[in-house]
Amino acid sequence: MKLIADSGSSKTEWCLVEGIYVIERAFTEGLNPFFQMRREISRSIRLQLPEVFFKKKVDQIYFYGAGCSSKEKKDVIKASLVTQFRAPAEVESDLLGAVRALFGNQPGIGCILGTGSNSCFYDGEKIVKNVAPLGYILGDEGSGAVLGKMFLSDCMKQIAPKDLCDMFYDVYKITPADIMENVYSKPFANRFLASFSFFLEKHLDHEYVYELVSRNFRNFFTRNIVHYDYKAYPIHFMGHVAYYYADILKEVASEFDVVVGQIEKSPMPGLVRYHTAHCRLD
Incomplete structure (x- = not known):
């Protein structure tokens, strides 16, 4: 039995996999060792995951997460996982999870555009080049987060x-003071x-939003992609x-003579394929 988890800054998706089949699936809040201590992470896992996840015997855990870029941060997550599930855990960055899901064992340039953003060159086995994402204040x-930041600032x-x-203030019932506090x-x-990027997505026909x-996206290409x-x-x-x-x-990519390949909302289907590939060969 394998437990595969993918954690962004906003949410974590968990799948229990037996053979090549997902038998349980759940979502919890995002887990990030840059913002949370081990105790907070353990508490979140224990209180938010359904009890069935703790009743099944897990043989191996594969966890991919935002903020899991250094050994120190990986160890924070790993210690929580091992304590909760009593199973060995492999903890890697969400970026490695994304490229394993997107490329399998083939090389390519993988990008994340979610709550945060990131990119890398993946040689089919490991990440060999990564332009520093720098977070939503200095990069991303x-x-x-940056779309929301710029829109709120403009408002x-x-x-x-x-x-x-x-329209925005009416929908969210929020004041500038509320925004500053948050x-x-x-x-x-x-x-x-x-969270406000979802408001923008509903108004793409507005010239300002477009x-x-x-x-x-143009900034993402000029400050990240062109360096590969x-x-x-x-x-x-x-x-x-x-x-x-x-x-x-895709329109912005064409300005750089780039044809965008796959666009996936979640890495989990690809990660399940990646970690169960040997099962298909047995």
């Missing part, structure tokens, strides 16, 4: 069109900011922002 171009500075701002005083500001999204040998390898995308804004993403 094209991500939901509060009265730069965004009045009709769109009025961004500067409460945890997980990136999740808060990214330009905002296009500009962000991007015309020699396929480029695939993972994440809800890439998935829901696919048409604009």
Whole structure:
């Protein structure tokens, strides 16, 4: 029995896999060792996962997560997993999870556009080049958090069109003071900011929104993709922002003579295929 988990900044997807079949699936909040201590992570796992996950005998855990880029951070997650499930755990970055899901054992340039953003060159086995994503304050171009950040800033500075701002404030029943508190005083500001990308997605026919999204994707290409040998390898995308804004993403990619390959909302189907491939050969 394998337990496969993929954790972004906003949510974690868990699958119990027996042979080549998913027998249980669940979602919990995102787990990120940059923002949470081991005790918080363990508590989240124990209280939010259905009890069936703890009753099954797990032989191996594969966990892919945002913030799992260093041994120190991986060990925080690993210790929580081993304590909760009493099984060996392999902890890797969400970026490696994305490219394993997208490419399997083939080389290519893999990108994440979700709550945050990231990219890398994957040689079919490991990540060999990674342009630093830098998070939503210094980087994360094209991500939901940066889209939300720019839109909220434009609303509060009265730069965004009045009709769109009025609609936004009416839908969310939120004030500028609420926004400031959530961004500067409460945890997980990136999740808060990214949540408003769903509002933008519903208004892509608005010229302002179209330009905002296009500009962000253009920044993602110029500040990330062009630093790889991007015309020699396929480029695939993972994440809800890439998935829901696919048409604009493809339009911007064409400006760089790039033909976008796969666009997947979640890596889990690909990760299940990756980790059960040997089962099909038995």
